[in-house]
Amino acid sequence: xxxxxxxxxxxxxGVQTLGELLSRALFRHGLxxxxxMSYHSRIRGxxxxxxxxxxxxxxxxxxxxxxxxxxxxxxxxxxxxxxLVDGGAVICDASLSPSARAxxxxxxxxxxxxxxxxxxxxxxxxxxxxRFLGMEMGVLRDLVRERFGDRAELNLRALELGAERxxxxxxxxxxxxxxxxxxxxxxxxxxxxxxxxxxxxLASYPMTPGTAVMVYLAAKSLEHGVVVEQAEDEIAAINMAxxxxxxxxxxxVTTSGGGFALMVEGLSLSGMIETPVVIHIGQRPAPATGxxxxxxxxxxxxxxxxxxxxxxxYICAPRDPRDAFxxxxxxxxxxxxxxxxxxxxxxxxxxxxxxTVPEIDLSRAEVSDFRLSPEELARIPEYRRFxxxxxxxxxxxIPGVSEKLVLVDxxxxxxxxxxxxxxxxxxxxxxxxxxxxxxxEAEVSPPLVYPEGGLRGKTVLxxxxxxxxxxxxxxxxxxxxxxxYALLHFSEVWPLRTAELARAFAxxxxxxxxxxxxxxxxxxxxxxVTGLRASRTVGKYDGRPFTPEWIAExxxx
Amino acid sequence: xxxxxxxxxxxELTPARHPMEKFLRxxxxxxxxxxxxxxxxxVSCLLFALDELAWDLDSVAVxxxxxxxxxxxxxxxxxxxxxTHGRAIPFATGLKLAKPDLKVVVFSGDGDxxxxxxxxxxxxxxxxxxxxxxxxxxxxxxxTGGQVGPTTPxxxxxxxxxxxxxxHPFNLVYLAASAGATYVARWTTLHARRLQHxxxxxxxRKGFTFVEVISPCPTNYGRRNKLGEGLDEMRxxxxxxxxxxxxxxxxxxxxxxxxxxxxxxxxxxxPTYLEMYQAKVAQLRGG
Numbered sequence: 001x002x003x004x005x006x007x008x009x010x011x012x013x014g015v016q017t018l019g020e021l022l023s024r025a026l027f028r029h030g031l032x033x034x035x036x037m038s039y040h041s042r043i044r045g046x047x048x049x050x051x052x053x054x055x056x057x058x059x060x061x062x063x064x065x066x067x068x069x070x071x072x073x074x075x076x077x078x079x080x081x082x083x084l085v086d087g088g089a090v091i092c093d094a095s096l097s098p099s100a101r102a103x104x105x106x107x108x109x110x111x112x113x114x115x116x117x118x119x120x121x122x123x124x125x126x127x128x129x130x131r132f133l134g135m136e137m138g139v140l141r142d143l144v145r146e147r148f149g150d151r152a153e154l155n156l157r158a159l160e161l162g163a164e165r166x167x168x169x170x171x172x173x174x175x176x177x178x179x180x181x182x183x184x185x186x187x188x189x190x191x192x193x194x195x196x197x198x199x200x201x202l203a204s205y206p207m208t209p210g211t212a213v214m215v216y217l218a219a220k221s222l223e224h225g226v227v228v229e230q231a232e233d234e235i236a237a238i239n240m241a242x243x244x245x246x247x248x249x250x251x252x253v254t255t256s257g258g259g260f261a262l263m264v265e266g267l268s269l270s271g272m273i274e275t276p277v278v279i280h281i282g283q284r285p286a287p288a289t290g291x292x293x294x295x296x297x298x299x300x301x302x303x304x305x306x307x308x309x310x311x312x313x314y315i316c317a318p319r320d321p322r323d324a325f326x327x328x329x330x331x332x333x334x335x336x337x338x339x340x341x342x343x344x345x346x347x348x349x350x351x352x353x354x355x356t357v358p359e360i361d362l363s364r365a366e367v368s369d370f371r372l373s374p375e376e377l378a379r380i381p382e383y384r385r386f387x388x389x390x391x392x393x394x395x396x397x398i399p400g401v402s403e404k405l406v407l408v409d410x411x412x413x414x415x416x417x418x419x420x421x422x423x424x425x426x427x428x429x430x431x432x433x434x435x436x437x438x439x440x441e442a443e444v445s446p447p448l449v450y451p452e453g454g455l456r457g458k459t460v461l462x463x464x465x466x467x468x469x470x471x472x473x474x475x476x477x478x479x480x481x482x483x484x485y486a487l488l489h490f491s492e493v494w495p496l497r498t499a500e501l502a503r504a505f506a507x508x509x510x511x512x513x514x515x516x517x518x519x520x521x522x523x524x525x526x527x528x529v530t531g532l533r534a535s536r537t538v539g540k541y542d543g544r545p546f547t548p549e550w551i552a553e554x555x556x557x
Numbered sequence: 558x559x560x561x562x563x564x565x566x567x568x569e570l571t572p573a574r575h576p577m578e579k580f581l582r583x584x585x586x587x588x589x590x591x592x593x594x595x596x597x598x599x600v601s602c603l604l605f606a607l608d609e610l611a612w613d614l615d616s617v618a619v620x621x622x623x624x625x626x627x628x629x630x631x632x633x634x635x636x637x638x639x640x641t642h643g644r645a646i647p648f649a650t651g652l653k654l655a656k657p658d659l660k661v662v663v664f665s666g667d668g669d670x671x672x673x674x675x676x677x678x679x680x681x682x683x684x685x686x687x688x689x690x691x692x693x694x695x696x697x698x699x700x701t702g703g704q705v706g707p708t709t710p711x712x713x714x715x716x717x718x719x720x721x722x723x724x725h726p727f728n729l730v731y732l733a734a735s736a737g738a739t740y741v742a743r744w745t746t747l748h749a750r751r752l753q754h755x756x757x758x759x760x761x762r763k764g765f766t767f768v769e770v771i772s773p774c775p776t777n778y779g780r781r782n783k784l785g786e787g788l789d790e791m792r793x794x795x796x797x798x799x800x801x802x803x804x805x806x807x808x809x810x811x812x813x814x815x816x817x818x819x820x821x822x823x824x825x826x827x828p829t830y831l832e833m834y835q836a837k838v839a840q841l842r843g844g
Contacts, residue, residue: 012591012776042589043625043699043776205673206701206717207642215702218717230705230717233643233673258641288641289623 001056003171004063005133007126008049008080009072011042014122018070019050021147022126023354025140026054027183030176034469035185035354036062036545041208041292047079056174060320060355060469064547068169070129071096072122089169091129093121103132105165111158120158127162132169180359182322186350186466187212189321190254190280193328195224196365199278200249203229203240205259208292209282209348213254234259238266238277245275246408248371248398250332254280257299258289264306267341271311273408274386274394274433276335276342278328283347283516285543294543295349297465297516303343304494304525310430312437314342314444315494317465318350322357323491329365334443336370338436339396345493347516349545350466372397377404384415388428392435441495449500450475450487457484460508461555462534463515464490464522466545471514473548478556484509485555493522496529505532513537514551577604580614582634589628593779593787595746595772599693600629602749602770603664606756617660620649622674625699625774626666643673646681649688657831660760661687667694668706671727675707682736685764686830691756692767694729695774703777710813714781730809733767734823740766741823743809745794746773748819755821764829771798771811771819782813 005022009015019035027033034053040046051066053059066084070091071077077096084090090098094106107124111117123144130140140159145152184192190213194202204214218228227244231237234255241251255263260281270277283299285291303315314334318324324346331342372395377383380395383404387394394415399406407417412429414420449455450472463471471487478485488504488511490497505511513523513534520537527533538554540546575581581604590596607617614635621630623642630637640648645663653661663670670678670692681688697715698704705715705722708729712721733741740762744752752770759766773779773790784790802820811817828836 040589041700043702044591045587045589206668206698206704208701211701211704211717215704215716219719222720228717232675232707289639 001174002059003054003068003133003173004066004085005052005054005068005070005129006049006066006080006083007052007070007072008047008076009122010045010075011040011048012044013048013072014119015048015050015072017147018122018126019052021140021143022129023050023052024183025130025135025143026052026173027181027356028139028143028178029135029173030178031056031173032058032356033183033354034059034062034356036349037352038544039293047076049076049080054173056176058356061473061548062353062470062545064549068129068132070125071098072125089132091125091132091166093125103128103166105162107162110161114161115154115158117154117158120154123155123158124162127159128166129162130159131163131166134168134171134173137163182357182359183354184321184325184357185352185354186318186321186324186346187216187352189318189324190328190344190346190351191216191220192360193325193365194252194278194332195220195226196325196362197329197332197367198250199226199252199332201227201229201241201244201251202254203231203237203244203251204254205231205234205237207234207256207259209284209351210255210259210280212282212351213280234262235265238263238279239269241277242266242270242273242275245277246273246399246406250278250336251276252278252280252332254282256282256284257286257302260299260302260306268307268309268311269410270341271307271309271313271433272410274339274396275408276339278331278335278342278344280328280344280346282351283345285541291543293348295347295516295545296541296543297347297467297521298541300345300464300493300517300521301525303345311433312338312340312440313494314338314340314440315345316343316492317345317490319466319468319489319491320355320357321350322355322360324350325360326364327491329367333366333368334440337368338393338440340436340440345465347466353545370396374401377402380404385417386413386415386429386432388415388432390435391439392432393439394432437495441497444492444495444497446497447488447490447500450489455486455488455504455507457507457509458486459484459555460504460511461485461487461551462504462511462513462523462526463487464493465516467514467516470546470548470551474551474555477548477552481552483556490522493525496525498530501526501530501532510535512555514546514555516540516546575601577601577608580604580607580634582632585632588632590625591776593773593775593790594625595695595770595787596626596629596693598746598749599691599752599770599772600632600664602753603662603691603756605753606760609753609757610760612660616658617662618649618652619662619664620645620652621663622665622669623700624666624669625695626664626693627669627700629664643669643677645669646674646677646688646690650681650686653686653688657687661689662760663688663690665692666699667692667696667708667729668698671707671729671732679732679736682733682738682765682767684830685737685739685827687764689756689759689766689768691759691770692729693770693772695772695778697774697778699774699777703774703781708811709778710811712813713778715778726811728806728810729769730818730822731806733769734806737765738767738823739764739825739827740821741806742767742821743769743771743819745771745798745819747791747794747798758821758824762824763826
């Protein structure tokens with residue numbers, strides 16, 4: 001069973017509220033729900049669509065065509081009416097005249113006349129939609145009460161007015177049990193991961209879509225004791241985070257590509273002073289301001305190469321919100337363990353989309369304290385913050401706990417952290433910092449192969465990050481059509497694991513890179529590190545997320 | 558004493574054309590701003606001011622940054638530049654230095670000009686560069702969904718200060734005056750004619766001139782802080798904005814619920830960047 005429902009309207013008409021209510025209600029029905037938000041960079045007007053895909057088995061990608069469209073205005077009816085499946089239906093106000101099969105409800109009139117609340121027209125239509133989908137109204141009513149509190153009554157009445165006027169559609173939605181599952185978006189995944197990892201400090205500057213993580217942590221800051229500071233710009237944000245980290249707090253920044261561009265100087269400082277920081281980058285189409293509310297995978301090579309000079313870093317690119325949780329925890333863990341910057345690379349699609357995922361297992365979230373305790377510091381006769389060690393990792397003490405000083409310097413420094421122009425020490429320091437890369441290499445998990453097993457003779461699709469769900473489903477589509485395809489998918493991209501790549505390139509008939517950019521950035525990274533070249537790149541750079549159908553069509557072209 | 562609006566016949570709600578349509582890229586209209594927002598008024602005041610000055614429009618360039626106010630440049634039928642976030646002033650600086658005859662207007666928001674662009678603002682004012690900066694101050698980041706900004710009052714609720722802001726805000730009038738601006742005025746979007754007049758003055762003065770426009774943001778800041786609709790905020794301005802020309806900029810702080818000063822605070826003259834530059838060149842060439 002599968003159903004795609006789309007709610008579309010202008011900003012300010014309540015598309016997001018209606019979409020969140022409906023999708024959460026469907027989740028509570030025990031179904032697997034995936035949502036995708038498409039919106040213009042503006043607060044009022046424009047085009048906003050909330051696409052909800054529902055199934056009785058897990059879904060990890062969005063679809064272009066919908067079975068049911070709830071259109072809040074004429075413009076959206078025209079824009080999305082053509083993206084209905086054959087036989088699809090429209091729910092809309094009685095003043096609109098769709099060409100498709102339609103349930104027309106005098107929602108605007110009811111909202112104005114009966115409720116004296118014109119904005120409630122959307123809620124009337126949601127009631128009609130819920131009845132049309134054959135949902136249990138009780139679940140939706142509960143959610144409306146939770147969301148609107150003392151303003152719930154009018155909205156409940158609106159739901160009722162709509163439901164009374166709609167027929168039940170042909171879909172009998174099965175009921176399941178949501179127990180053991182979460183309904184999370186990427187921002188919550190990253191934010192929860194940060195909290196679980198013990199993040200105590202976040203400084204950032206608003207930039208869509210990275211801001212969502214800041215808003216989430218600001219809301220949780222009181223409960224979890226996190227200092228959330230909105231800096232005057234991203235240069236300040238990363239330097240604040242490094243200051244907090246030097247003082248011993250687990251620190252993070254969240255931004256998008258343009259904000260990360262300003263942070264690059266601070267990134268290099270993190271490399272030099274070996275002070276951990278976690279950087280979340282929600283990618284969006286660029287260059288410059290680009291498309292602020294759209295999605296892309298355009299900043300991979302930027303993240304890998306950003307910063308003057310040479311220093312190790314860790315970069316992960318989560319597949320879904322649950323993965324975002326575990327990988328954010330891992331980013332904190334590795335940043336602290338190796339005293340390096342760690343980058344969590346998501347995108348607007350992942351940040352804004354809700355996924356139904358298996359429950360997070362907190363025991364899998366490894367959080368260890370790598371700081372030198374005051375007792376350990378007391379036992380060391382002569383403390384050297386940048387002591388040269390075989391692993392490259394030096395003992396990291398926190399300043400202010402003893403008379404032993406914790407010195408850091410952005411200039412090249414000796415083992416004590418004192419500025420030096422001794423060129424012998426310079427060489428040893430470069431080597432010490434880069435030795436940490438070896439340790440990091442051993443920490444990175446292998447890529448995922450789907451379907452499991454060998455790749456001999458297959459056409460292998462190579463991907464990374466949030467494209468996972470769409471790629472996996474594309475492989476199923478292609479194989480269902482008689483193809484012999486497999487997926488090799490990375491969610492940890494730096495340091496790059498090469499063993500699996502070597503095997504895949506040796507066994508596969510062909511390797512095709514599928515990425516959310518125009519130049520095949522991951523394929524180029526693979527080629528740079530291993531010398532192995534994908535036969536071609538299928539790139540998506542129109543700001544829209546991947547769909548399985550799009551990938552299958554482009555790959556078999 | 559509360560000001561009661563005069564009884565007037567109901568205005569035409571959707572006039573066929575904007576009186577300043579000649580300055581607008583009508584193909585870009587409708588604009589993106591919310592009902593009750595003050596940006597339309599602020600832009601109109603700039604256009605009426607340009608109309609009053611009757612300058613050759615090819616001699617005027619408008620530069621804006623990112624945000625709701627940043628969109629202004631895109632609606633004007635003038636040479637206009639929608640730059641990256643915070644960088645309107647450095648971009649305008651380059652423009653002015655390369656083409657000194659151009660009248661350069663920077664039109665942007667409080668977050669763009671005073672958070673990420675704060676450093677650029679103070680240095681442009683220090684240099685006394687010939688440009689007019691118009692800042693529409695709506696006390697938060699509107700475009701990104703209502704985050705705290707450098708002018709958000711204490712206790713102001715935003716998405717990133719859900720428990721109320723506890724940081725001191727900037728007094729933009731004081732900041733501009735201390736950084737060296739030669740003309741500093743503040744009006745609200747209620748005071749449209751006076752604002753227009755201030756923009757005319759700012760555009761015709763030499764050096765770095767600054768006009769702050771206090772403006773409602775009913776969708777984000779207004780809603781989160783229960784300030785009502787745009788009209789309610791206009792009533793608030795009518796009741797609390799006190800016109801006092803020549804007041805000490807220090808006294809121009811804005812505290813919610815209390816009267817605040819508007820008017821012309823600074824109107825002075827000193828050699829501009831270009832004059833200083835030309836003098837230095839002349840000196841080096843032996844006069």
